[in-house]
């Protein structure tokens with residue numbers, strides 16, 4: 001059997017894969033098994049912040065790998081403590097819980113919010129209000145948090161205690177808060193899987209005001225938007241709000257599984273030994289890699305992210321076949337006249353890997369993608385959007 005046949009035979013049928021087998025890559029260039037070269041404009045869905053096999057990250061990971069690969073959370077070790085310190089210093093948050101994925105980071109946030117609200121107001125204050133069209137993960141509880149029926153069907157009953165407000169609709173949000181005994185409001189500043197849609201500034205400020213007034217926790221899901229992708233370290237920083245809990249994953253690990261739930265002042269003392277845990281969470285190798293990533297997400301890099309973002313938006317806005325470009329930083333969605341899948345196939349044929357978000361072509365390039373490669377990729381995308389329909 002070749003690789004595709006073996007995969008189709010033995011791997012659970014949960015992904016519709018593109019018809020190529022990727023074998024190696026460096027930076028923003030990746031090769032398939034036939035040696036065909038592609039410009040990587042999706043970084044493994046917002047994971048490889050500095051591209052494939054980035055030298056600094058590889059060195060940090062390899063060094064830790066040959067020193068201590070895993071010790072369990074029964075012992076202290078340096079990488080997770082150092083990474084937690086860095087995250088707290090850069091965000092003002094007070095404590096970090098490490099896990100292995102975005103879904104787990106969100107599970108932890110939900111547990112923290114419920115435990116805090118139960119202790120403060122009573123166990124009936126358990127509802128988490130999320131937004132319609134959101135995406136928070138695929139475990140039964142984070143599916144419940146995800147405000148999209150399409151992901152719920154086939155898996156009912158989901159975890160109780162979630163309600164969904166319309167994004168950018170303050171009245172609806174207020175209604176949902178009034179109707180429920182609410183522990184927290186949870187949202188992505190840019191709905192990624194929902195179609196790369198940034199929330200309006202006024203709406204986010206209103207969430208902050210409601211949370212403050214009602215003593216409700218604000219949870220921001222930075223799994224996809226986080227770690228420099230938005231042009232700031234975390235996307236909530238664009239809005240001038242101060243969340244109580246911030247979750248992240250994807251880019252933090254740079255290609256190894258790592259989730260983080262950052263707890264602000266209010267909730268910093270919510271957990272005690274036994275409240276929560278994870279065998280692999282805070283794994284030394286993942287954390288050593290993450291330190292090497294976080295160290296390099298500085299003002300200079302963030303400025304470059306904004307410049308590259310502007311270049312993409314300026315190049316594609318108003319181009320033939322492009323209806324709109326939405327998003328923030330290097331997390332952009334292109335609404336196309338053609339079917340997005342058609343554009344994506346055309347790009348792949350011409351050596352550029354992009355993916356879909358709802359009906360849009362989604363771009364999530366490495367934060368350090370060289371300008372020359374970015375320009376080439378944007379040209380291919382532009383031609384794919386504007387070319388004749390297949």
Ligand SMILES: Cc1ncc(COP(=O)(O)O)c(C=O)c1O
Nearest residue numbers: 101102103135136137192223224
């Ligand atoms: C905003 C957001 N939250 C949570 C998740 C789930 O992350 P993971 O797949 O690492 O569990 C994702 C994944 O796409 C996401 O985009």
